[in-house]
Amino acid sequence: MSNQVSFDYSLTNGFISAEEIKMMESVAENAKSQLLNKTGAGNDFLGWIDLPVNYDKEEFEAIKKAAAKIQNDSEVLVVIGIGGSYLGARAAIEFLRHSFYNSVSKEIRKTPEIYYVGNNISSTYISHLLEVIGDRDFSINMISKSGTTTEPAIAFRVFKKLLIEKYGKEEAAKRIYATTDKAKGALKNLATEEGYESFVVPDDVGGRFSVLTAVGLLPIAVSGADIDKLMKGAAAMRERCINNSFAENDSVKYAAVRNILLRKGKSIEVLANYEPALHFVNEWWKQLFGESEGKDQKGIFPAAVDLTTDLHSMGQFIQDGQRTMFETVMSLEKSVCEIILEEEEVDLDGLNYLAGKSVDFINKSAMKGTLLAHTDGHVPNLLVNVPTQDEFSLGQLFYFFEFACGVSGYILGVNPFDQPGVESYKKNMFALLGKPGFEAQREELLKRL
Numbered sequence: 001m002s003n004q005v006s007f008d009y010s011l012t013n014g015f016i017s018a019e020e021i022k023m024m025e026s027v028a029e030n031a032k033s034q035l036l037n038k039t040g041a042g043n044d045f046l047g048w049i050d051l052p053v054n055y056d057k058e059e060f061e062a063i064k065k066a067a068a069k070i071q072n073d074s075e076v077l078v079v080i081g082i083g084g085s086y087l088g089a090r091a092a093i094e095f096l097r098h099s100f101y102n103s104v105s106k107e108i109r110k111t112p113e114i115y116y117v118g119n120n121i122s123s124t125y126i127s128h129l130l131e132v133i134g135d136r137d138f139s140i141n142m143i144s145k146s147g148t149t150t151e152p153a154i155a156f157r158v159f160k161k162l163l164i165e166k167y168g169k170e171e172a173a174k175r176i177y178a179t180t181d182k183a184k185g186a187l188k189n190l191a192t193e194e195g196y197e198s199f200v201v202p203d204d205v206g207g208r209f210s211v212l213t214a215v216g217l218l219p220i221a222v223s224g225a226d227i228d229k230l231m232k233g234a235a236a237m238r239e240r241c242i243n244n245s246f247a248e249n250d251s252v253k254y255a256a257v258r259n260i261l262l263r264k265g266k267s268i269e270v271l272a273n274y275e276p277a278l279h280f281v282n283e284w285w286k287q288l289f290g291e292s293e294g295k296d297q298k299g300i301f302p303a304a305v306d307l308t309t310d311l312h313s314m315g316q317f318i319q320d321g322q323r324t325m326f327e328t329v330m331s332l333e334k335s336v337c338e339i340i341l342e343e344e345e346v347d348l349d350g351l352n353y354l355a356g357k358s359v360d361f362i363n364k365s366a367m368k369g370t371l372l373a374h375t376d377g378h379v380p381n382l383l384v385n386v387p388t389q390d391e392f393s394l395g396q397l398f399y400f401f402e403f404a405c406g407v408s409g410y411i412l413g414v415n416p417f418d419q420p421g422v423e424s425y426k427k428n429m430f431a432l433l434g435k436p437g438f439e440a441q442r443e444e445l446l447k448r449l
């Protein structure tokens with residue numbers, strides 16, 4: 001079995017012709033050149049391209065050291081962040097570690113429990129997390145590139161207060177790790193003022209492309225996952241993305257195929273997985289493509305499902321609803337654990353025909369059956385094969401999607417590296433909250449409510 005993440009679009013046979021691929025090849029290669037030559041829109045945010053081989057080695061070691069300290073002095077790590085400052089770490093930890101990471105015994109887990117907050121504005125969620133922490137030892141990793149995002153800033157106030165009450169100001173400062181801009185922003189100022197250990201989100205790496213910076217790496221390292229292997233996986237995929245020609249370039253081919261499908265009216269892409277551990281990879285991917293491509297009234301709407309779970313809820317729509325979607329299935333080739341179904345003396349549940357078969361074999365059969373059923377239902381199915389549930393595969397997968405996203409955005413004709421649309425809700429929220437400077441908008445909005 002190969003250890004490479006790979007892309008297979010052979011099931012789109014009836015939907016896409018060889019000529020269409022041929023025509024899109026030059027468009028995709030052109031987009032790739034724009035990306036690599038840094039001649040396209042948003043070219044000041046391309047630091048992620050070289051990250052897997054050109055990262056700050058000193059900081060990398062500092063991350064490992066900080067992770068070891070947290071593992072040593074904390075029962076709980078509270079990760080505060082939203083969007084790109086949250087999803088990558090969670091995707092990695094849920095993929096790489098135990099399915100029930102926080103609830104499994106400490107003997108099995110060996111590392112601190114990890115909770116995420118600052119990714120919503122729910123007082124109930126925050127209060128319940130305070131209860132979960134109780135009087136246990138904890139540390140905070142506050143992550144915000146801008147240092148000004150409202151959701152994490154609110155959570156930070158609450159958890160910083162708890163930390164200071166518990167340990168006093170000086171000791172609390174030693175338990176706060178700030179991941180932010182190297183020079184500017186409220187969080188950076190606070191970190192300098194209070195003496196928090198700081199990690200950098202590089203200027204030229206946007207939030208949704210930042211999982212391989214300290215943004216993702218510190219929480220991932222605390223969880224006990226191997227960040228060296230993660231970087232190696234990303235570096236291996238980078239090599240293929242940059243150097244391979246179209247025929248051997250899975251990431252660029254994926255970008256090309258999804259744009260062909262878009263031009264044929266398939267404006268929704270459903271990312272599917274058959275392993276719960278991939279759920280947050282779905283979530284990370286949704287932000288990556290949603291923020292990168294959804295602009296100027298263009299883009300493919302990124303949706304996601306967990307299968308077979310959602311075959312019992314969304315399956316009907318995918319099979320038979322409005323035909324505007326295609327599906328990209330992440331197939332984990334080798335499952336970590338194996339369970340074999342045993343024969344029962346009396347076959348009351350009618351499952352004896354599966355005796356001797358593994359649960360993963362049944363899962364794969366469900367997947368193969370669904371691939372064909374959805375294809376027959378006129379939903380083109382693309383496959384991303386993920387060899388193993390480990391760091392090397394995940395590093396490849398992250399980079400595979402990031403590179404495809406850059407290429408795809410340029411094929412689409414948008415700037416994949418900005419997100420002007422997310423400001424609108426913030427302006428309204430600030431106005432309604434009475435933030436100084438938003439007085440005029442406030443009056444306007446109140447009249448409409």
Ligand SMILES: O=P(O)(O)OC[C@H]1O[C@](O)(CO)[C@@H](O)[C@@H]1O
Nearest residue numbers: 083084085144145146149207422
């Ligand atoms: O790291 P920050 O600056 O807090 O931003 C978090 C997220 O918010 C956004 O800026 C959108 O509001 C995303 O692009 C980003 O990933």
